[in-house]
Amino acid sequence: MRVEDFDMFSTLLKQRSGLVLTRDKAYLLESRLMPVARKWNMKGLEELATTVRTRKDEALLRDITEAMTTNESSFFRDQKPFDQFKQLVLPKLMEARAAKRSLRIWSAACSSGQEAYSLSMLLNDDAAKLAGWRIEIVGTDISAEMVERAKSGIYTQFEVQRGLPITMLVKHFKQNGDKWQISQQLRQMVSFREWNLLGDLSALGQFDIVFCRNVLIYFDQPTKAKVLEAISRQMPQDGVLYLGGAETVLGITDKFKPVEGQRGLYSLGGFSAAGARVA
Template sequence: MKPDDFSLLATLLKDQSGLVLTTDKVYLLESRLMPVARQFSMKSLEELAQAIRLKKDSRIVPAVVEAMTTNESLFFRDMKPFDQLKRLVLPKLMETRQSTKRIRIWSAACSSGQEPYSISMMLREEKATFGAWKVEMLATDLAQNMIDRAKEGVYSQFEVQRGLPITMLVKYFKQEGDKWRVDPSLRENIQFRTYNLLHDLTPLGQFDVVFCRNVLIYFDQPTKTKVLEAIAKRMAPDGVLYLGGAETVLGISDKFQPIPGERGLYGLTQAVSGAKPATPTLNAAAGGR
């Protein structure tokens, strides 16, 4: 690949998705973008790059970004976050929201929907505890094709075998040939929406819980800082943020601090440090927000 073409594609992906590509990842561009080139009747990435330069077709850039975005996901991934949500996070939030009985959860970069559906299943399993509460979920992803798949809620045998207990498969899915479709009830409290984390997050509203797992690892440090600080502005004072096991806020943003003893779970700095005694934390309940 010509250096100019690589530079064009790398810059495009950085600007559009935050994905950082170095020159040793040329093979990745070639393996993922040649199908895109063929989709638009092109024989090479050089033709694809030239079409982007000339703005020949408005569908090309979204197709390139979607092809390069990693969409690895599975049901109840790592399990620990869902246990924390059930055991610790939601009960503490319920103590401070008795007047509204409303909690908002954001699944950022939800891919094909396994994460929000896992949360929905957990809520259904704990209906005796959370049944009277309105738990709303927003599930977003950069890729429209992933959001379309999430809305459809149809998964292969391989996908449902990854992390999903057999009892929940039987209870919440209906088999259709060699595929499995989620029960429509699991979608009742989920709004699926295409959204870019690099854009203004204000229109999304405020959240009590944000899942943004295994996303920051693809960004450079300035982009990580930008995204974390934007998320902090959209969180309730006593809200919590979930990151992936290989991710951290240390040295990246001073807006969050790890919640002691809870791997992958972060609170806003003032809440965790106790800088504002009236602000509830996971370790000490206080007044409502």
């Protein structure tokens, strides 16, 4: 790939998705964009680059952006955050929201929906305690293809074997050939929509709990700060933010503070884990 083409594509991707690509990742760009070139009946990346420069086709730019977006996800990924959610965060916020009896949860960069559906399974387990509550789970992703997959709730055998306990597979999924579909009841608990984390988040409304895990690692420091500050404006003081195990707010923003004793969990300062023990 020509250096000038790599620089153009990397600049485009950073502007549209926040993704930062260094030149040693040229191989990744080539492998993921060649299928886009073929889809658009182009001979190769040089023609693709020329077309991007000369014709601002939004559908083409979307295909390029989606091709470079990492869509890695699994049910109950890393488990600990879900233990925190069930044993600490949910009980604490239910106590704090006892008067209005409503909670909103956001699974940001949700990919094909496994994180959001994992939360719906945990909430379904606590259905008796949550009777009379209005619980909303919103999953968003920059990829239209991933959002449609998430809405369908259909997964391969490989996907349901990654992190999903067999008891939950039997309880919440129906097999259809070599695929599995999550129950309509759980699909109705989650709404999915296409959304760019770099865009205006205000239309999404306020969230008590935000999962934004394994996303910031793809951004540079200014973009991380921008995204975290935008998220902070969509949360109450005692709301909680989940980041991935390799992510932190330290040195990036002073909006969020780590929740003491709870790795990967952050708050604007109004949430306390005092007295709680998470297995």
